[in-house]
Amino acid sequence: MNMTLTPVRRAESLRESLEGDIATGLYPAGTRLDEVKLASRFGVSRTPIREALIELAASGLVEIRPRRGAFVREISIPRLVEMFEVMAEYEAMCGRLAARRITPEELVALQTAHEACQNAETAGDPDGYFHANQTFHEAIYLASHNGFLAEQASGLSNRLKAYRRLQLRVRNRVASSLAEHQAIVDAIASGDSEAAATALRQHVLIQGERFNDFVSQVSRHQGAGGSSG
Amino acid sequence: MNMTLTPVRRAESLRESLEGDIATGLYPAGTRLDEVKLASRFGVSRTPIREALIELAASGLVEIRPRRGAFVREISIPRLVEMFEVMAEYEAMCGRLAARRITPEELVALQTAHEACQNAETAGDPDGYFHANQTFHEAIYLASHNGFLAEQASGLSNRLKAYRRLQLRVRNRVASSLAEHQAIVDAIASGDSEAAATALRQHVLIQGERFNDFVSQVSRHQGAGGSSG
DNA sequence: ATGAAAAATCTTGTATACAAAAAAGATTGA
């Protein structure tokens, strides 16, 4: 039942499919994405595939090496740390602005999302939690009332999705994550922009040993080699 | 004398050309970019043109409306304010990290860039100042030792380039800009990360009446209509 | 058996061809 209102280039939906396939690990980092194979897999010609790959390259998910093809980008651990460092700052900035600018309706949406997270946790539903968590953070992006910032934050969050999933596997992460959410909601609701910024920054950074746990998870997932810069 | 070391897809150099043509105003905001015309202008087929347009769309410079073509994106004033708000935060973050992580060599590079700015100002060379200023900020991005952040900052700075040029036309802007640079260098050199962050944030934000001057410049430049969201 | 050089194959990058959607223009009825 496809009721698309705006027409979409085929290449664009292909991009989404490929994005998903990369995120789920169907095409792990380093994989060469053969245009002809992808074309036959999706039942289209090479043209829309190429266009999708170019979009993916622009968003940083794949790397196009001229005359040699598109490869799923290897993200080294240091690079990942850098990306999380920036993500933390996006979140902090969204929180700082949201504390000052959030509307009553947006605050309700944020609280609802927070409750959904709590429900998923009591229900012991990790996938549900993951999804609700995403909604929670999106609510903050929107409440920043800076559309450009919201786009950047969503974009990077999306690129880090696969790794955030791993992050939640760290022991007790979900429980402490919920406590942090509560502090964030409180800070935003009371209009304390600096508290909101700090809480969100820390929430993303996962400082101390937690972070090491996380890194070791990623290492195991990627295989030993720290590899490319 | 083209001594390109890495091969480049034709589409990629086309993207750079078009980027320049948009920045210089050859194709002003709202212009429809006709694939066939561009193809004949550059003496290539539509294929590489399309690929270049897709890249430009990904970077946000143009908008592709399915089945109706590519248009140079209109950036509304509110949107521009949002982008500067994010730019300010990128700079602040780079400064905060640079104050902690800068190497002696990088500090020398930063001071050299600062002097180049001063020389351009005494020489009364606005273009020279513009360029030296860019070098100065790039030096800070690099000194952050966060390659991902540096890429984001460079990218956005590049997208805002045309508007920053306008910004400098505001009366006395260059002089006060230089004073701010000095404060930034001092903060970074002394390792005061919060001072560096604050100085850089303010440097970009151009608060108070300065900002209104700037906005009115932009309005005049774009024509009256505040237009699209 | 090993390594270098040459040939064959594969793959990308670009050009061209064609179908379908939009836009522009012509035609008809009021």
Place this chain on the structure above:
DNA sequence: TCAATCTTTTTTGTATACAAGATTTTTCAT
């Protein structure tokens, strides 16, 4: 004269064709 509909033209989106650069395989000399 104006509006609505039909027709023509333009333009995008996708498929296919082809050339040149990679890659792999084969061949040959040591």
